[in-house]
Amino acid sequence: MPNILIIEDEEKISRFVELELSHEGYGTGKAMDGRAGLEEALTGKYDLVILDIMLPELSGIEVLRRLRRESNVPVILLTARDSVTDKVTGLDMGANDYITKPFAIEELLARIRVILRNAEAAGEEREKKPAADVLEAGGIALNPESHLVTYRGEPVELTNREFILLRILLENRGTVMSREKLLSEAWGYDYYGETNIIDVYVRYIRQKTSDDVIRTIRGVGYMIE
Numbered sequence: 001m002p003n004i005l006i007i008e009d010e011e012k013i014s015r016f017v018e019l020e021l022s023h024e025g026y027g028t029g030k031a032m033d034g035r036a037g038l039e040e041a042l043t044g045k046y047d048l049v050i051l052d053i054m055l056p057e058l059s060g061i062e063v064l065r066r067l068r069r070e071s072n073v074p075v076i077l078l079t080a081r082d083s084v085t086d087k088v089t090g091l092d093m094g095a096n097d098y099i100t101k102p103f104a105i106e107e108l109l110a111r112i113r114v115i116l117r118n119a120e121a122a123g124e125e126r127e128k129k130p131a132a133d134v135l136e137a138g139g140i141a142l143n144p145e146s147h148l149v150t151y152r153g154e155p156v157e158l159t160n161r162e163f164i165l166l167r168i169l170l171e172n173r174g175t176v177m178s179r180e181k182l183l184s185e186a187w188g189y190d191y192y193g194e195t196n197i198i199d200v201y202v203r204y205i206r207q208k209t210s211d212d213v214i215r216t217i218r219g220v221g222y223m224i225e
């Protein structure tokens with residue numbers, strides 16, 4: 001059965017939803033604030049996330065924004081009745097659906113079923129499609145769709161962030177990419193001013209492949225030839 005993560009700080013709601021979901025046979029996980037919820041959602045253990053908008057630490061919208069940089073896991077937002085802006089923003093940011101509090105559990109369960117069914121159908125559709133164009137350079141091969149990365153034919157295990165960074169460098173091969181540009185393309189402007197985080201990830205990628213894969217362009221940034 002699918003696993004569902006509930007990110008909600010109101011314990012009464014969270015416990016109630018969890019109980020109903022387990023009763024339906026779903027696996028469940030819980031997080032009580034935005035930061036913990038984002039971390040948990042990024043583990044990849046879940047098939048669907050129920051995300052409250054009003055959360056401590058990080059708002060639901062912010063959780064969604066960060067989650068969408070790395071994951072396409074379906075998200076249902078829990079919103080307050082009168083907050084049209086939240087709904088619109090949420091859907092713009094890639095939420096799959098929303099439900100207004102207070103809600104009937106049957107309605108939530110019905111929406112979960114629809115989303116999971118669509119996700120499954122989309123997955124089957126993807127399997128039928130021919131393989132995506134593999135990006136290759138300097139012995140590295142990266143498949144943007146399957147996320148499979150190899151170096152000289154050997155599989156390489158990359159974290160999500162390393163993968164995204166490598167993908168951007170490969171997509172722009174032959175072009176020197178500044179740290180600022182890499183940061184904004186890979187993660188938005190969240191870490192603005194801390195461009196040395198790019199150096200750290202480049203080092204990780206080199207350790208997992210070879211020093212020759214990514215060239216350092218002194219005082220500018222990085223490139224793959």
Ligand code: CA
Pocket residue numbers: 008009010052053054055
């Ligand atoms: Ca809340």
